[in-house]
Amino acid sequence: MSRLYLDANVVIRLIEDEPALREEVWRIVAAHGGPDRVIVVSDLVRLECRVKPLAAGDATVLDAYARYFASPDVTVVSLPTPVYDRATEIRARSRYGLADALHLATAIESGCDAFVTADRRLSGFTDLPVVLIHAE
Numbered sequence: 001m002s003r004l005y006l007d008a009n010v011v012i013r014l015i016e017d018e019p020a021l022r023e024e025v026w027r028i029v030a031a032h033g034g035p036d037r038v039i040v041v042s043d044l045v046r047l048e049c050r051v052k053p054l055a056a057g058d059a060t061v062l063d064a065y066a067r068y069f070a071s072p073d074v075t076v077v078s079l080p081t082p083v084y085d086r087a088t089e090i091r092a093r094s095r096y097g098l099a100d101a102l103h104l105a106t107a108i109e110s111g112c113d114a115f116v117t118a119d120r121r122l123s124g125f126t127d128l129p130v131v132l133i134h135a136e
Contacts, residue, residue, distance in 0.1 A: 005107035007117035008048035
């Protein structure tokens, strides 16, 4: 079973992009995870995804996120102390910002096999395979 951590920018594409783009993202995720994959996101992903629609008062998009994060196909993990310790190490040896370091650390500490992102800057991370989609 493959565990894939989805960065917030990937989840935003899955929920808010046009259907053709969402389908392409799912194809990439499926190709790297196989049929028995587990999708992992963190509370930090939830936070990042919900900010814009919450500020805009977009109840439809907020509801779509709520359904997505409650889906049995998605595992939402919290950020315990070992995640912060690992993120500190990542930040100390790289130029990644706090949120990126926390996402990467969460993926590692959650036993993920790959980190899926649209952020090209994270492609140089070597502690975990990084899968780029629609890179920014």
